[in-house]
Amino acid sequence: MTEYSIQGSKDTRSGFGEALHELGKQNPEVVALCADLTGSLKMEAFAAEFPDRFIQVGIAEANMMGIAAGLTIGGKIPFTGTFANFSTGRVYDQIRQSIAYSNKNVKICASHAGVTLGEDGATHQILEDIGMMKMLPNMTVINPCDFNQTRAATLAIANHNGPVYLRFGRPKWPNFTPKGQPFVIGKSLLLNEGKDVTIFATGHLVWNALQACKILENQNIYAEVINIHTIKPLDEEAILASVLKTGCVVSAEEHMRNGGLGDSIAQLLARKYPAPMEMVAVNDKFGESGKPEELLVKFGLDIPDIVEAAIRVIARKPSRF
Amino acid sequence: MLSIQELEQTATQVRRDIIRMVHGASSGHPGASLGCADFLVALYFKIMKPDPGQFTMDGAGEDLFFLSNGHLSAGWYSVLARYGYFEVSELDTFRKMGTRLQGHPATAEGLPGIRISSGSLGQGLSVAIGAALAKKMNHDDHLVYCLMGDGELQEGQNWEALMFAAGKKVDNLVAVVDYNGVQIDGPNDKVLPLGDLQEKFEAFGWNVLTMYGNDMTEVVETLKKAQWFTGQGKPVMIVMTTHMGFGVDFMMDNHEWHGVFPNDTQTQTALEQLNETIGDY
Incomplete structure (x- = not known):
C-alpha cells in the first residue's frame, strides 16, 4: 500500500493556530474571536500580532456568534474559536438564525471535538456536532485529519464565501499529509x-x-x-x-x-x-x-x-x- | 427635511399599513409594530437617512439599523417601503407564499434594507455590536442602531451583549428598548419582572436615556441627544416607553394584540382611527 511517513506528532488545533496567524498577515479582513480559550485554541500568535483584530468576548459564546455575524456585515471574515461543544450545541440557534439562515461568512472553528479530548469527560466531548452543523442549510462542514491538513483547511476556508464549521481536536496525533498539500473544500x-x-x-x-x-x-x-x-x-x-x-x-x-x-x-x-x-x-x-x-x-x-x-x-x- | 407634522403623518400611514398587512395576511404581530411606528419613522426619515436607492449589505458610510425583535416585521417593512427601499405595493405580499416580506425579517429573499434574520429573540444586540466593531475597524464613523423588545430582555444573550458593549467601549452603538410593559403571556411584571431597567443598564456601564416613544418631537429630540452621547467611550441605551397597539384604541396596552390579526370588522374600526395620510398601498 501507499506508505505515509509521520512528520512528527502534532495537535490539529496547532495547525489551526498557525494558519490563523498566517491569515492575519495575508488578509486584513480576517478577524478572530475567542471565548476565553485563546491558549487552548492556539490563537495567541494572532492575538499578539493583531490585537486590533482579535476580539476576546469572555465566556459568552452566544454573544460571540452574534458579534461574528455582525462583523461580516462590515466585510470582515470572522473566525470564532472555542471548544466544539460550545461552538455548536450551546449556540445552535444563534448559528441557525444569525449565521446559517442569514448566510453570513463566519468561520466557526472548533477544537477539542470527540472523545480524544480525554480527561475532561463527557460534558466537553461533543460527538453530535457534525450532525447538528450538517443539518443547517448553507453550512459547510470540515473535519481535517492532521496538523498539516487542518492548517491547509484553515487557509482554504478564508477564501470560501459562506458559513463554515471547521472541526479539530486536542491530542497530539500523527502528522502525515504532505506539507503544503492544497485543500479543496468538498474534494475527498x-x-x-x-x-x-x-x-x-x-x-x-x-x-x-x-x-x-x-x-x-x-x-x-x-x-x-x-x-x-x-x-x-x-x-x-x-x-x-x-x-x-x-x-x-x-x-x-x-x-x-x-x-x-x-x-x-x-x-x-x-x-x-x-x-x-x-x-x-x-x-x-x-x-x-x-x-x-x-x-x-x-x-x-x-x-x-x-x-x-x-x-x-x-x-x-x-x-x- | 420632513417636519414633525410630516413625520407624524408618515407614522400614521405606517400604522394603517400595519393593520392592512396583518389583516391581509391573516397573521402577524400588530401590537408592538404600532407602538414603535413613531420611532422607526423618526429613525429612518430624520436621523439615519440612508440612501434607499443604493442598498448595500455592508452599509459603508451609512448608519445601520438592526431589529432584534423581529416580530415587528410589519412595521419595519412599511417604514422601509415608505422610505423608498422598495415599492409600497409589495407590502401586500406580507407573509404570503413567495414573498420577500417573510413573517420575520430574512436576508435569503434579498429584500433591500434587511441585513440579517431576526425573530428568535435576544440575538440582535450582539449582531449590532459586531457591525459596530466592523465600522470602527473600517474607520467608518457612522452609527449602529438596534431595537429590542422589553420581554426579549429575559433572554440571557442580551446581558452578555450588554456587558461586552460597555466593557469593550462600543460607543458607536445606540440600542433602544421598546418598553411597552407587555409580552405574549401578559404584563412583564406578571411573566417575569424586568426590574429597574435604567439602573440595570447604568450598572452595566451604558449611558442611558429615557423617552416616551409615542411623541414624535420627543423621539426626534432624544435620538439627536443619543447621537451626541456616542463617541464618548460608552454605548448608548434608550429606554423607550411606548403603548403597544398605539393608535388603535382597542389594541392599546392589551397584550392580547401581540400576535393576533384583526378580523374584517376590527380592521374597519382600526382604519377609521388612522387617517390615510400619504396614500394606502
Whole structure:
C-alpha cells in the first residue's frame, strides 16, 4: 500500500493556530474571536500580532456568534474559536438564525471535538456536532485529519464565501499529509487504492484507517482508503466511484453514528447505489474521562475496530463481487 | 427635511399599513409594530437617512439599523417601503407564499434594507455590536442602531451583549428598548419582572436615556441627544416607553394584540382611527 511517513506528532488545533496567524498577515479582513480559550485554541500568535483584530468576548459564546455575524456585515471574515461543544450545541440557534439562515461568512472553528479530548469527560466531548452543523442549510462542514491538513483547511476556508464549521481536536496525533498539500473544500482525497472494501474516514480516524489498511493487506485484503475531510458538501462522485469498484463500505469517525459521516454516506448509497456498510462510530453514548487512546478503544474507534468492520462488511457482499 | 407634522403623518400611514398587512395576511404581530411606528419613522426619515436607492449589505458610510425583535416585521417593512427601499405595493405580499416580506425579517429573499434574520429573540444586540466593531475597524464613523423588545430582555444573550458593549467601549452603538410593559403571556411584571431597567443598564456601564416613544418631537429630540452621547467611550441605551397597539384604541396596552390579526370588522374600526395620510398601498 501507499506508505505515509509521520512528520512528527502534532495537535490539529496547532495547525489551526498557525494558519490563523498566517491569515492575519495575508488578509486584513480576517478577524478572530475567542471565548476565553485563546491558549487552548492556539490563537495567541494572532492575538499578539493583531490585537486590533482579535476580539476576546469572555465566556459568552452566544454573544460571540452574534458579534461574528455582525462583523461580516462590515466585510470582515470572522473566525470564532472555542471548544466544539460550545461552538455548536450551546449556540445552535444563534448559528441557525444569525449565521446559517442569514448566510453570513463566519468561520466557526472548533477544537477539542470527540472523545480524544480525554480527561475532561463527557460534558466537553461533543460527538453530535457534525450532525447538528450538517443539518443547517448553507453550512459547510470540515473535519481535517492532521496538523498539516487542518492548517491547509484553515487557509482554504478564508477564501470560501459562506458559513463554515471547521472541526479539530486536542491530542497530539500523527502528522502525515504532505506539507503544503492544497485543500479543496468538498474534494475527498484517495489515500490508498484497493479493490475489496472502501474505508471512508474523517478526522483523527483517517490515520487509524490507514493502519487498519496495513493490517488488512497482511491478510490479503486490499482496502481503498479515502479521506473525507469535507462532510458537507459530500464528494458524492468519488464515493460512488469507489463503492462501484469495491462493493462495500466502512465509515470511520470520532462522532456519533447518528448524524455523522457514515450517516451521510449511507443516505447517498441508499439513494444511488445500495451496498453493505459498517460504521465505526460512537453508538448513542456519551463519552467519559480517560486518556484519548484508552477512550478510542473503549468506544470502538480503534484500529482493530476498523479491521473487524472491514472483514464483516466484506462477508456481507453479494456474490457478484 | 420632513417636519414633525410630516413625520407624524408618515407614522400614521405606517400604522394603517400595519393593520392592512396583518389583516391581509391573516397573521402577524400588530401590537408592538404600532407602538414603535413613531420611532422607526423618526429613525429612518430624520436621523439615519440612508440612501434607499443604493442598498448595500455592508452599509459603508451609512448608519445601520438592526431589529432584534423581529416580530415587528410589519412595521419595519412599511417604514422601509415608505422610505423608498422598495415599492409600497409589495407590502401586500406580507407573509404570503413567495414573498420577500417573510413573517420575520430574512436576508435569503434579498429584500433591500434587511441585513440579517431576526425573530428568535435576544440575538440582535450582539449582531449590532459586531457591525459596530466592523465600522470602527473600517474607520467608518457612522452609527449602529438596534431595537429590542422589553420581554426579549429575559433572554440571557442580551446581558452578555450588554456587558461586552460597555466593557469593550462600543460607543458607536445606540440600542433602544421598546418598553411597552407587555409580552405574549401578559404584563412583564406578571411573566417575569424586568426590574429597574435604567439602573440595570447604568450598572452595566451604558449611558442611558429615557423617552416616551409615542411623541414624535420627543423621539426626534432624544435620538439627536443619543447621537451626541456616542463617541464618548460608552454605548448608548434608550429606554423607550411606548403603548403597544398605539393608535388603535382597542389594541392599546392589551397584550392580547401581540400576535393576533384583526378580523374584517376590527380592521374597519382600526382604519377609521388612522387617517390615510400619504396614500394606502
